[in-house]
Amino acid sequence: MNPHPATNEQKLPSRDRSAVDTVVQGIKTHIQENGLTVGDQLPSERELGEKFNAARNTVREAVRILKAYGVVDVRPKVGAVIVNRHLDAVLDLFSFQLTISRETFLDIQGFRKLIEVGSVDALLSRATNADIGELTRVNNGILTAKSVQEAAQRDFEFHSTLLVLAGNKTVLDVYTSMKPIIMRLMETGKETDGLQGTHETHARILNALAQRDRLAFKYQMSTHLDHGLNFIDQTVGSKLM
Numbered sequence: 001m002n003p004h005p006a007t008n009e010q011k012l013p014s015r016d017r018s019a020v021d022t023v024v025q026g027i028k029t030h031i032q033e034n035g036l037t038v039g040d041q042l043p044s045e046r047e048l049g050e051k052f053n054a055a056r057n058t059v060r061e062a063v064r065i066l067k068a069y070g071v072v073d074v075r076p077k078v079g080a081v082i083v084n085r086h087l088d089a090v091l092d093l094f095s096f097q098l099t100i101s102r103e104t105f106l107d108i109q110g111f112r113k114l115i116e117v118g119s120v121d122a123l124l125s126r127a128t129n130a131d132i133g134e135l136t137r138v139n140n141g142i143l144t145a146k147s148v149q150e151a152a153q154r155d156f157e158f159h160s161t162l163l164v165l166a167g168n169k170t171v172l173d174v175y176t177s178m179k180p181i182i183m184r185l186m187e188t189g190k191e192t193d194g195l196q197g198t199h200e201t202h203a204r205i206l207n208a209l210a211q212r213d214r215l216a217f218k219y220q221m222s223t224h225l226d227h228g229l230n231f232i233d234q235t236v237g238s239k240l241m
Contacts, residue, residue, distance in 0.1 A: 042079060068180045119163060119171070138157050152186035155189075155190075155198060201223070202224075204220045205224065
């Protein structure tokens with residue numbers, strides 16, 4: 001994320017609605033129209049793909065999102081089973097599209113700050129120069145991304161790799177379970193703020209890590225995670241005008 005507005009050349013084209021979003025909403029409609037409830041099984045990935053004319057990977061991602069939100073559970077030899085019937089409330093939260101509420105942003109980034117800023121001491125003691133080099137490679141991949149989704153994937157890889165290096169598996173598992181939500185936020189950031197800013201702030205985070213500067217790392221990471229709120233406020237404000 002960038003403290004300076006991105007140029008048009010730095011921005012990637014936005015999407016009205018991703019294929020994954022379409023499948024998620026389609027599954028919601030399928031559940032409602034067929035009166036499915038807790039304990040009922042969803043169609044297989046192949047059947048859902050045929051029903052919604054979607055690729056297997058798209059269906060798998062949609063189901064993973066529903067699982068992350070506690071709507072379904074994926075069980076061996078059974079498939080996706082409904083575990084929460086209150087889909088409207090759950091999917092209202094999911095449906096960021098191109099606007100994300102201030103409250104949702106603060107909740108998600110507040111969670112991330114607890115995890116990512118809070119991992120500073122473990123990172124300072126564990127991260128090697130080789131690790132920082134690998135993180136630099138991942139960060140550089142953001143600049144060569146060909147789509148919003150690819151750039152967001154590289155962004156998520158950067159942050160999740162930091163948590164891998166911090167060495168707490170439970171923390172990493174919880175963070176990874178939030179991937180669909182975090183990825184949507186990252187995609188929105190790329191659509192509004194471009195790629196160069198994210199790359200530059202990641203570089204400052206890595207420099208603080210390389211210098212073993214605890215305060216600088218905490219400041220740079222916290223500022224990075226807070227930055228997107230500017231764009232959330234702008235989007236919400238424009239809708240109220």
